[in-house]
Amino acid sequence: MARSTVAQALVGLLFAFSSVARASPDQALCNTIKTKLGNDTVEATDGTYEALSTENWSQTVWAKPACIIQPSNAKELTYVVSTVVGQKAKFAIRSGGHSVVPGAANINGGVLIDMARFNSVEYDANKKVATVGSGLRWKEVYTALDPYNVTVVGGRVLEVGVGGLILGGGLSYLADLHGLVCDNVVNFEVVTAKGTVVNASATSNPDLFWALKGGANNFGIVTKFTLKAYDIHDAWGGVRVYSLDALPALFDAMYQYQSVANKDPYANIMLQAFPTNASIGAILNMVYLKPEAEPEAFAPFRNITPLADQTKLQTLTELMLAAPLPELTRVNWFSSSYTTDKKLFSQVADIVTKAPEIEEISNLTAGSLAFGWQPISSSAVLAGHASGGNPLGLQPVNQTWLVLDVGWWKPEDDELAHNYTLSIIDKIDDASKASGNYVDYIFMNDAAADQPVIEHYGQENVAKLKATARKYDPDQVFQNLASGGFKLP
Structure with missing residues (x-):
């Protein structure tokens, strides 16, 4: 009887082990690749796995891939892609891991292809x-x-x-x-x-x-x-910090800056403000791509007194190194675009500083909201046309690409943070459409996962993108197996 019990137990263990094996094709794939690439493949039991799997900057996109593969050259990458595709395994691709779109640069199960060693x-x-x-x-x-x-x-x-x-x-x-x-x-x-x-x-x-x-x-x-x-090496600029009370004057100056007939292409600016955090206030990033102090392009801002002024002559790299980086745990962002209009600017200013959703966000644990006001000149679009064009469908008009950044602490607040911020973006889009200033473009690098970015490139461009995908990826590998990120509609 005891011998029979032992035999049954062994059969049970064998069944369990075989079930695990059948249930873990990703692990088998990782083992196959590790046999070929060795230490270029990091598995969950390896000491570096935890740091690599959570390298993406927002916890909202942390994930647990079956393994992380770091090929060192194109030959190794072709082997990885061929092997992964041959097994029809899901995969993600990571460059810097800054995207807040779940699945764009990390994956649960499947294989994460980390490009970190392509670093020359x-x-x-x-x-x-x-x-x-x-x-x-x-x-x-x-x-x-x-x-x-x-x-x-x-x-x-x-x-x-x-x-x-x-x-x-x-x-x-x-x-x-x-x-x-x-x-x-x-x-x-x-x-x-x-x-x-x-x-x-x-x-x-x-x-x-x-x-x-x-x-x-x-x-x-x-x-x-x-x-x-x-x-371009030496430049002038940096950060000026203001109180939230200065926002009306800053918005007025921004309108003047953006509405000049011939905008100086060497001048660039971005206004960020934190309506949930008066202690941070508003930050104006000013950049002039020549070593000339206080250029005339920034004249609309001269009479607004900052709390702190870090603008100076320096290299462009030094200027960007000095820009503050937020320390947030969970992050999402949304994008909206509209043309330059004084009345609309005032409406958007009211929405991003006074909308009731802002208080709801601040009531979340460590809840915060920031907006980034990013002027885009018609010359930027025309320069793209001159370089052979792109699929974005942009029109050569002065416009603003607004981004809303929302941060919070707890995973259980993910949906609330998303919905409150989406509601604010919807109000901005409604205002720009009502005024006739809506720009039918969503900037992918600032877009939330559920914003239909590529659909907004225009019907003709979307058709051309699909035709190109059919030519170079007829089996739709990058549509179905690399399922994260913004897919072709």
Whole structure:
């Protein structure tokens, strides 16, 4: 009887083990890849797994992949992609991990392909281009180019990853001069779903080149970006801090700044304010891409007295390094766009400072709301057209891309924080539509997961993106297996 009981127990254990094996194809896949790549594959039992799986800056997008793969070169990446696709496993791709869209740069189960080891910067002075790895953050790119006294059209927040920013369009302090970040790519090196390496440029796979300029992770995995470089090094600017009481004057100055007939393309500005936190108040980021103090472009702001003034002559990299970074636990953001109109500016100002949802957000544990007022000049759009165009569907008019950043502490408040902020964005969109100033564009890099970003590129551009996806990814791998991020509608 005892022998029978032991036998039954062994059969039960074998059944359990086989069930676990059948239930864990992701783990089997990770083991296969680890056999080939060794330490490039990090599993849940490895000491570095916890730090890598929670590297994304907001806890709302932390996840537990079956393993994290850090290929070192395009050859290893092609093997990883071929193996993952062959097993029909879910995967995510991470550059810097700054996106707050769940699944865009991390995944529960499946495989996280971390591009951190694609981290080289090569500058070609003759061609005036820099080739940068897709696993870099902008701080590393600018620091590497500073010795050459050049820069590229790149991110304003230095901890943001290169890959996600470019593939989402990318906003830069150089945008009014040279277009969006995506408009300044001259070549993408891409690993396709078939595990092959292709180059996309104006002359090689030009349809893919166009699609990647705002098409997100729908076509392949970019390993390198070759970017135009510019002779910009020394600049003037920095941060000015104001009380919330100064906001009406700041909004009026912003209207004057944005409505001039010929806006100085070397001047760039961003207004951030924290209506839930008077102790922080409002922050004006001012950048002039020449070493000239107090340029005339910023004259509308001269008579508004700041609480603190950190503007000075410095390098552009130093200027961006000095920008404050928020320390938030859980983060989401929403985007809205509208043209320059004095009455609408006043309406939006009232909404972002007085809407009842703001108090509801502040009542959440560590609840906070900030808005970012980002002027976009018509010259930025025209520069993009001159560089071969992109799928974004932007019209060459002066406009504002507003972003609402919401932060909170507890996971149980996720839905409330989302809904309160969405309600504020809806009010802004309603106001801009009623006034005839609505811009049918949602900036991907500032958009919430449920904002239909690519749908707003326009019917013709969406059709062209879909045709390009069918050509380079006929099995819809990046639509279905890399399911995070903004997908083609």
